[in-house]
Amino acid sequence: MNLLEELKWRGLYQDSTPGIENCWSVPGVGAYAGFDPTAPSLHVGNLVVVMLLTHCRRYGLRPIAIVGGATGMVGDPSGKSQERKLLDLDTLRANQAGVHAQLEKLVAYDPDGPELLVLNNYDWFAQFTFLDFLRDVGKHFSINYMMAKDSVQNRLESGISFTEFSYQLLQGYDFYHLYQHYGCRLQVGGSDQWGNITTGIELVRKLTGGEVHGLTAPLLTRADGSKFGKSEGENVWLDPERTSPYKFYQFWLNAADEDISRLLKIFSLKGREEIESALERHAAEPHLRIAQKMLAVELTERLHGKPALETALAATDALFGDAPFSTLERLSPKEFGQIFEGVPSATLNRSWFEAQKNVVDLLAESGAAPSKSEARRLVQGGGLKINKIKISSPDHVPVFDELLAGRYLFIQSGKKKHHIVVFEP
RNA sequence: GGGGAGUUGCCGGAGCGGUCAAACGGGGCGGACUGUAAAUCCGUUGGCUUACGCCUACAGUGGUUCGAACCCACUACUCCCCA
Numbered sequence A: 001m002n003l004l005e006e007l008k009w010r011g012l013y014q015d016s017t018p019g020i021e022n023c024w025s026v027p028g029v030g031a032y033a034g035f036d037p038t039a040p041s042l043h044v045g046n047l048v049v050v051m052l053l054t055h056c057r058r059y060g061l062r063p064i065a066i067v068g069g070a071t072g073m074v075g076d077p078s079g080k081s082q083e084r085k086l087l088d089l090d091t092l093r094a095n096q097a098g099v100h101a102q103l104e105k106l107v108a109y110d111p112d113g114p115e116l117l118v119l120n121n122y123d124w125f126a127q128f129t130f131l132d133f134l135r136d137v138g139k140h141f142s143i144n145y146m147m148a149k150d151s152v153q154n155r156l157e158s159g160i161s162f163t164e165f166s167y168q169l170l171q172g173y174d175f176y177h178l179y180q181h182y183g184c185r186l187q188v189g190g191s192d193q194w195g196n197i198t199t200g201i202e203l204v205r206k207l208t209g210g211e212v213h214g215l216t217a218p219l220l221t222r223a224d225g226s227k228f229g230k231s232e233g234e235n236v237w238l239d240p241e242r243t244s245p246y247k248f249y250q251f252w253l254n255a256a257d258e259d260i261s262r263l264l265k266i267f268s269l270k271g272r273e274e275i276e277s278a279l280e281r282h283a284a285e286p287h288l289r290i291a292q293k294m295l296a297v298e299l300t301e302r303l304h305g306k307p308a309l310e311t312a313l314a315a316t317d318a319l320f321g322d323a324p325f326s327t328l329e330r331l332s333p334k335e336f337g338q339i340f341e342g343v344p345s346a347t348l349n350r351s352w353f354e355a356q357k358n359v360v361d362l363l364a365e366s367g368a369a370p371s372k373s374e375a376r377r378l379v380q381g382g383g384l385k386i387n388k389i390k391i392s393s394p395d396h397v398p399v400f401d402e403l404l405a406g407r408y409l410f411i412q413s414g415k416k417k418h419h420i421v422v423f424e425p
Numbered sequence B: 001g002g003g004g005a006g007u008u009g010c011c012g013g014a015g016c017g018g019u020c021a022a023a024c025g026g027g028g029c030g031g032a033c034u035g036u037a038a039a040u041c042c043g044u045u046g047g048c049u050u051a052c053g054c055c056u057a058c059a060g061u062g063g064u065u066c067g068a069a070c071c072c073a074c075u076a077c078u079c080c081c082c083a
Helices: A003-010 A020-024 A044-058 A069-074 A089-106 A130-136 A143-147 A167-182 A191-208 A245-253 A257-267 A272-284 A290-304 A306-320 A325-330 A333-339 A350-355 A359-366 A372-380
Strands: A030-035 A062-067 A117-119 A184-190 A213-217 A345-349 A384-386 A408-413 A417-424
Touching (some): A003 A020, A003 A044, A003 A257, A044 A062, A044 A089, A044 A184, A062 A089, A062 A167, A069 A089, A089 A290, A167 A184, A167 A191, A184 A191, A245 A290, A245 A306, A306 A325, A345 A359, A359 A372, A359 A384, A359 A417
Parallel strands (some): A030 A184, A184 A213, A345 A417
Antiparallel strands (some): A384 A408
16 A cells, blocks of 8 residues: 555545655655644644644655744635734744644654654745745746635635735745755645645746645545534644643544544554454444544544543543542542643632532532522432532532542533532632 | 614514413423434523512613503614605
8 A cells, every 4th residue: 555545545635736656756755734833732623634744754755844934924815814913933933842742743653754844934934035035936926827726716705915815825935945955745735725735836846847746635524514623612732731631532532423434544543454343343333432432542642642541531431431530539630630621610618618508509609500590400400410429409518528639529510511619728 | 755564581483451581483401311422202491598479571761550571652773665
């Protein structure tokens, strides 16, 4: 199996330039993809392109990532309605470092193989004057050619600034630069990048006569039509400080059955036979969610490491499984905090217990319920659990001894809504 | 400029003097089922010291009335028709 065949069966192949096989016939050749430097972390939406680079590396190409300081400033015209903010250099460097570390774990997960290179195109664009750019790059493209791109066409009605119109030339020049200095002959990206990629190929051919290639992956969508990569409207980040390993694990575990076949092929590095057998078992017994668990375990471990995976598994079992809630007492305060990161919390003083208030008061005062009426309704409907123990009477009076680790009360309203109350001494 | 219709809870939409915290549908939230899913079914859906009690709410203000979402007046906004 070669790279192309691998990407095809995995569903990572949308389109490529004719004769693409030529570009990896030379040993040590580079393959590049660009990433937006707007945040110090990638999110799962970036993961498709990360996987493209990963597979390139597995087949011996040198992976190059551009975390584009220069292109990020100009803004890819696809989608965005807001004016881009210019990022200052310090932020840029910090973002780049964060992204670099993540790519190291994912693309270069295997120590054997070509070294991963992460570059900032600000380094070569900063010195490039406008006049030089017009003469050296702009001269090679007709307006007609540039206008034909989908990214431009889609904006003709609503309007597109000269800045964003020029974006494709910047990205095209990146490809040329990498070709000249790093032996890069392939650019990969999402299907929306096709236009920008072909501009680069064109520029390389015109400036050097060299042959370079492009390959795109299809846009990843969810069966229910919602955008991939969000969990309850929030981005799922790769940075454990932003999205805890537990949340990350949960994201994959909750993938829909209709999506999991595609997701597993795209994001798992396991071999074809292993993946197909897992999917068969999953189809036979979908309620066991074999495929989701397999993918969640694999990705969490690759990105965050084994200890983090184990914490995520323990937390999952304690929160959703049969394990008693007390197993969480073993967790360090930091791990505890991570699992409940994003879980709404409230802080009360321990003297709260002196007043002998009931659960309805607790829910209302901690913000777990918006009003006492609603709290009462919840309890009467049988939807309240405290530290995983069902509370069926609104008159129940919580006592100090119920606190987990002497500090916490874990409130479940319904099955999925969690709330943590911290009692300060 | 003239004429008409309307403005109700998260949304749509009934109500046209008391029994209206307001039908019905959607959505939300709980429960059962289940897989931390989908579908389905059940419950619930203004607040309060849970009370056949009180408070706040049917665009705003004022009025008629024992009593107003409902009648009247004015104000604001929306839509339609004619110039």
